[in-house]
Amino acid sequence: MSGAAAFSKSEMMIVAAARELAGQHVCFVGVGLPNIAVNLAKRTVAPELELVYEAGVFGARPARLPLSIGDPTIVTGATSVVSMYELFSFYLQGGLIDVGFLGAAQIDRFGNINTTVIGDYDAPATRLPGSGGACEIAINARQVFVIMRQSTRSFVERIDFRTSAGNLGGAEDAERIRREQGWLGRGPSLVVTDLGIWHFDEGGEMRLDSLHPGVTLEDVRGATGWEPGLAEAIQETPAPTADELRLIREELDAGGAYTG
C-alpha cells in the first residue's frame, strides 16, 4: 500500500495540530477538533502529554471521544478532578498550562480572536457563544494554538469584537503590555487551518509556513482578508500517515462525528 490514502480537510487539520504538540507537557483541551488532535498527539508524538479540561480535570484519559467538553469519560481514570475554581485559579492562572487550544469565528493578522458577536455588540447580526474560558486561556497559557477553517469571513482585517487577546497591534505592542501587566503567556504561536499552517513572525503577524497537499497559494490569498505574510520557502504539509488516519478513524472519531 502507498501512503497516499485519501483524507479529509478535518483530518489534515487534526494531524497538523497534533504534530505541533511534540515536546509539550500540559495541554488545555478544547472541544471538537482540538480534542481529537490532543488525543492523537498523546498516542503519537507526545505520549507524556497531560490533558487538562476546563470542566475541572487534570490528567484525563478519555476512553471515548466526548461530544461535549464535560463528558463523564474524562473523569473516570483521571489523575485529579478539581472544582472549576481550582482549575482556573491554580492550574491556569497559576501558570501550569503549556498550550491552550482556541477556536475562532474571526481572527486578525495578529492572532486577536472574536468568538462573541458578528456585527455590533448591542444589536448583533450573529450572536456567538462568547468567551467561555478563552480570554483567560489566551493570556495565561504559555502559548496558544488555534484551529479554525479560513475564509475571508473568518480571516479578517478587523475583528468585530476582541474576545481573546493575541498579539494586539503587533509584537512590540504585545511584548510591552505583557510585561507591564504580568501576563504569563506569550500569546498565539500556531494557527492550523483547512488550507495550511501559520506561525507568527518577529512582528507578531501570522506567516504562512506550509500549504496542505493540493492547496495553492492562490487558494490561501482568496481566503485571507489581508495580504498574507509568507515564509521564504513555503513547505507542503506532509499528508497524514496511514497510522495517523487509522488512529483517528478507528479510535478517536470512529463515528466520523468530527471528521466525516
Next chain:
Amino acid sequence: MSSSKVASMHDAIATLVRDGDSVAIEGFTHLIGFAAGHEIIRQGRRDLTLARLTPDLIYDQMIAAGVARKLIFSWLGNPGVGGLGAIRRRTETATSAPGGRDGLLPRLELEEYSHFGMVGRYTAGAANLPFYPLRSYFETDLPKANPLIREVASPYGDGVVYAVPPLKPDVTIVHAQRADAAGNTQVWGLLGCQKEAAFAADRVIVVVEELVDEAVVRADPNRTIVPGLIVDAVVVEPFGAHPSYVQGAYDRDNRFYLEWDGITKDENALQRWLREWVYDLDGRAAYVDKLGVERVTSLRPGTAPSGSVDYGRYE
C-alpha cells in the same frame, strides 16, 4: 437531631422560587438540574434573572417558556453541536421575538463574563467579599461590553488586575448523586462551581438521585460539597438531570443534545416540545416513563468503583 427537609419538587419550587428572583441552576455539563427547570416552567414563574456559566439546553427551554427577563452567563451554546435558538431569537432582535405562551417575548437582557469571571463572582458571593480579582480580560472588549468588569490596582503596588462583583443568587439549585434528609450533599465527578453557587445563595434547593442515611454521609465526609446547614429543601428526583448526566448513574444523552439542534431552530417545534415534555407532564416520574425503559437503560454506564480509604477510628 436535624429535621427532614425532604420536599416534593412541586413544593420546593412553589415555596422557594419567586417571580423576579435571581436563580442559579449550575452544573458544568454534569448534574444539570433539568427537572427543577421544568418545574419552574410549569409553575409559570416570570421575570427571573437566570445565572449559569453555560446556559445549555435547560435555559434555552426556560427562556423559550418566558420565565426570564435576564441572563448572566459566560458561554452560550449547545456544546459540540450548535446554538441555542430561543436565546438567539431573543438576543438578535431590537425589541421582541416570538415565543412563550403569549406568542411574544421581549428582548433578553444579557450580562456577560468569562468562565473564570463567573466562578469568581460566585466565590466572592460565597465568601462575602466586595469583588473577586482575576488575571483576565486584559486588552479585550469584554469590559466595554459589561461595565461591571472593572480594572483594580493592587494595594501592594504590583500591578493591575480585573475585578468582578459578587453574585448572590436568591436561589441556587444543585443536582447531586445523594444527600441525607438534612441536606448534607455528596457529589463525585465534575464539581463545576455548585459549591460556590450554593454558598453564595440566599436559598438552596438540592435535588438528588438518592436519599441516604446520615451514616452514609458521615462514612465519607470528604465527598460532602454542600452541608445541610445552608440547604432549604431536599428533593429526591431520580433521572432529574437528564439529558445531562450523573457520574456513575447515567450517561449524557448526546442523542437528545443533537436532536435539540433541530427543535430549537424552529420556535413552533420548540413550543410543541415544551407542551409535550413539560406542560403536559406532572413531573419527572412521568417524564422518565415517557422516555421509556429502553432509552433509560441504554444510558446506564458500566461500573468503575473507587477504591475505599480508611478514615481511621479515633476514640
